[in-house]
Amino acid sequence: MRYRLFLLASAMLAAAASAQSVGDTPRPARATIDSGILVGETRGGVNVFRGIPYAKPPLGELRWRAPQKPDKWSGERAALANEPPCPQPVNSDGTVNGGGVAGVQSEDCLYLSVYAPANVSKAPVVLWFYGGGAFLGAGHLGSYNGTANAREGVVTVAINYRLGALANFTHPALTRTAGPKDPLGNFALTDAVAALEWIKRNVAAFGGDPNNVTIAGQSAGGVMVMNLLSIPDARGLYHKAIVQSGALLTRGQTLAEAEERGVAAAASLGLPPDVTAAQLRSVSAQTFVAGEKTRRGVTSPIDGRFRTIATVDALNAGTEIDVPVMVGSNSGEPGFDNARTVAKLAGDSGAGAWLYRFDYVPGFRKDEWKSGAIHSAELMFTFDSIETSGWAVSAAGKADAADREVAKRVHSCWIAFYKMSAQAKSLTCGAGVNWPAFTEAGDDVMQFRATPQLVKSKTIPDGSPRSSPPRT
Structure with a gap:
């Protein structure tokens, strides 16, 4: 299953755009966390801190190991610039x-950014996982700019997590040298748990509430969220979940299957069958990235340690981490049937589940998006980030007032979910629409068009075959 981000046309331009957002002249903003003092900036009532380490660099002996707490520093640490993304x-x-x-890029990449309302306490928190097929992407890109969230009273934490073979790689040599409790593969997911632990320890310093944390992601990031719904170490660290075009329902591979694939991947780099863990760790990150059979990594196994069950099996057994879930997909891609299944299983008892379908095509894309809103089309609307996303370049002023109004309405539904009680069974958003939790009997799904409306899920087809986003 291939995942691609949509219209993130220039990461550097987007980052620059986010720094130059409208507002007053930036002033220093400080936060004291368990590692030391950070100095970011405040502008227009929003505090932004960039390039914060949430784990030690996963280099040398720490490659293919669970992340370790970052070292403390003396004095003040500037948090004004994004660090390089993962290889x-x-x-x-x-x-x-x-x-x-x-x-x-750099293997030293386990950093995060924080967008927070100024002068608040106990604000809802969202931890964001980007998409990109689990081998591409970065947390600082303009589509994920958390300024609009902060202006609505929500703290956004966007992380980099390990990618490709540096994230998802299993090999007998690594298994033999691992400690009895060390994870075997699944290192991107261990990064996610480390970020959640960092939030629990530190988000109050930015005005966030560690007891109201939503995990959210799109595409491969949505798959991360799906997997976290059944990771024992994540239990209690988050309280709601959003899966955007990532409702993957697969059994998960065994450790033996993952090791077999790891051996084949190592052989493709010319490494011998008896390669050691030290030799594997001596291979450059660029070599893994460049290898046709290694760049995407080896799918996360059920290792019986960190990952004990596939989420689809946990959902069917009713043993998943029971939190409210929002799940959906776009009209110009497949995946709605899976999203409906996740909503049905996640909301069958206990916490509610909310099902959506994004079906808005802006006027200047109607000639290209013949089959509906393509994969990732919703991002700039859910973040209300038209001005800082890749569209800031590609739209060149073509996004109009109607697009911006749709963004405000869609964004209001995400904000309502972040803010709602974990016991809620309905929420109100999108200019006053009451959105009930999904049940088989009710069959309600929110359809995001020019105006949000509730329809019955059985009237909506799975979606068009996924096409690649246009280059912009």
Whole structure:
């Protein structure tokens, strides 16, 4: 299953745009966390901190290990610039890849950004996981700009997590040298748990409520959220979940299957059958990224340690982490049937589930998006980030007042979900629409068109075959 981000045309331009958002002249903003003092900036009532380490660099002996708490620093640490994204294939001509990234990457990449309302306490928190097929992307891109969230009273934490073979790789040599409790593969998911632990320890310093945390992601990031619904170490660290075009329902591979794939991947790099863990760790990150059979990594196994069950099996057994779930897809891609299944299973008892379908095509894309809103089309609307997303370049002023009004309405539904009680069974958003939790009997789904409306899910087809987003 391929995942691609949509219209993140220039990561560097988007980052610059986010720094130059409208508002007053930036002033220093400080926060004291368990690692030390951070100095970010405040502008227009929003505090922004960039490049915050949430784990030690996963280098050398820490490659293919669970992340460790970051070292403390002395004095004040500037948090004004984004650190390089995790290693991934990039284009040699300097244009962005399919995940919106160009230029320098680094294996030292476990950093996050925080967008927070100024002068608040106990604000809802969202932890965001980007898409990109689990081998592309970065957390700082303009579509994920959390300024609009902060202006509505929500703290956004966007992380980088390990990608490709540096995230999802299993090999007998690594298994033999792992400690009895060390995870075997699944390192992107261990990064996610480390970020949740960081939030529990530190988000209050930014005005956030560690007892109201939503995990959210799109595409491969949505798959991360799906997997976290059955990760024992994540239990209690989050309280709601959003899955955007990532409702993957697969059994998960066994450790033996993952090791077999890892052996084949290592062999493709010319490594011997008896390669050692030390030799594997000595291979450059760029080599793994460049290898045709290694760049995407080896799918996360059920290792019996960190990941004990596939989420689809936990949902069917009723043993998943029971939190409110919002799940959906776009009209110009497949996946709605899976989203409906997740909503049915997640909302069958206990916490509610909310089902949506994004079906809005802006006027200047109607000639291209013949089959509906393509994969990732919803991002700039759910974040209300038209001005800082890749569209800030590609739209060139073509996004109009109607597009911005739709963004405000869609964004209001995400904000309502972040703010609602975990015991809620309905929410109100989108200019006053009451959106009930999904049940088989009610069969309600929110359809996001020019005006949000409730329809019956059985009237909505699975979706069009996914097409690649246009280059912009």
